[in-house]
Amino acid sequence: MTSTPLLLALCGTGEGGAWPWPARIEAGRAIVGAALYELALARRLELLDDRVVPCGVDTTDDLVQDEVLRCVCAAGRPRPPWEWVETLGSGALRRVEEECAGAALLGTLGTRVSEARARVRRAAEGADVSDASALAVAVLLVAARQGHLVRPTALPADRARHAAQALALLARGVPHAGRALGNASAAVRRSIEISAAALAFPG
Template sequence: MTSTPLLLALCGPGDDGGWPWSSRSEAGRAVVGAALFELAREGRLELSDDRVVPCGGGPTGGGVQDQLLGRVSRAGRARAPWVWMELLGPDALRHVEEECAHAAAPGALRRRVGEARARVARAAERPDVSDASALAVAVLLAAGRCGHLVRPSVPPDTMTRQADEAMAALERSAPHSGHALRRASAAVRRSIAVSAAVLAFPG
């Protein structure tokens, strides 16, 4: 099964093999959000609006997830989810892109990308709560302003409304997963807002 961060990364490559993210900074935040969602869903950490707390256990086998768990465990104090996105976003994006590049045999990446985008689009349009990872990727891409990579004809405001509907559907179907996704998505949006405020009013 493809991890949530890797599935998100597979939505990124263009036809030329490049990475047409609107902003690598926003994409990195979405990747960390995907890792937080997956780890919270698996009970590996406690995710709330203002803190991320590890719950113990060994490595997960997922590169970005294990990096995140290690950093959170060694931090010595709790930090809010959006702060971890600021700290880890760039490295997480690079790591998951490398994972993505090695996830398919030579020449097969375009097929994997097409499959990933189709899977995420299907999950977003129903919304399909049976595929929580794909649903999470659709929501997190929208929060990270990268949703056009999967659903180019859908306006951003429609994407935001559909993301809210998807989270509500997941909360009804699987409350723990739904709450984790809502908090991860909110953290992505807050991280972007904080960064924009700092740029607008430096110092």
């Protein structure tokens, strides 16, 4: 079973297993958002809009989730989700890229990328709450301004509206998953907005 962070990474990785340079910051933050979503869904941490609180230290089967959980547990104080997204993004991206690079060496990366994109687009088009992981990836990619990977021909405003509708549908069908995804996607979006504002108004 492909983890949500890896599923997200597969949607945008290049032939060698790495994301293209223009989108690497956004990709890393979306991957951390996916890890936060999964950990909250499994009740390994409490993901609120203003803080992340660990609920246990058990490891998972996913390197990104394990690193996020380790850092949250070691922090000593609750921090807002967007700070974790910003702080851990680059390391999370490197971890999934290593796995993607391994698939590239085995000659299986192209197939996995095609399958991942098809799965995520199918879930997004049908707002399929039965595949919550793929739907979460679609919402997180839009939050990270990578919505073209989900709906290539749609305008950004249409992608955002569709993602909001999908999130609302998930919240109605699976409330706990909807809350987790809502807070994770908001954290990704806010971290990118804060970084953009810092670049626009340095100092």
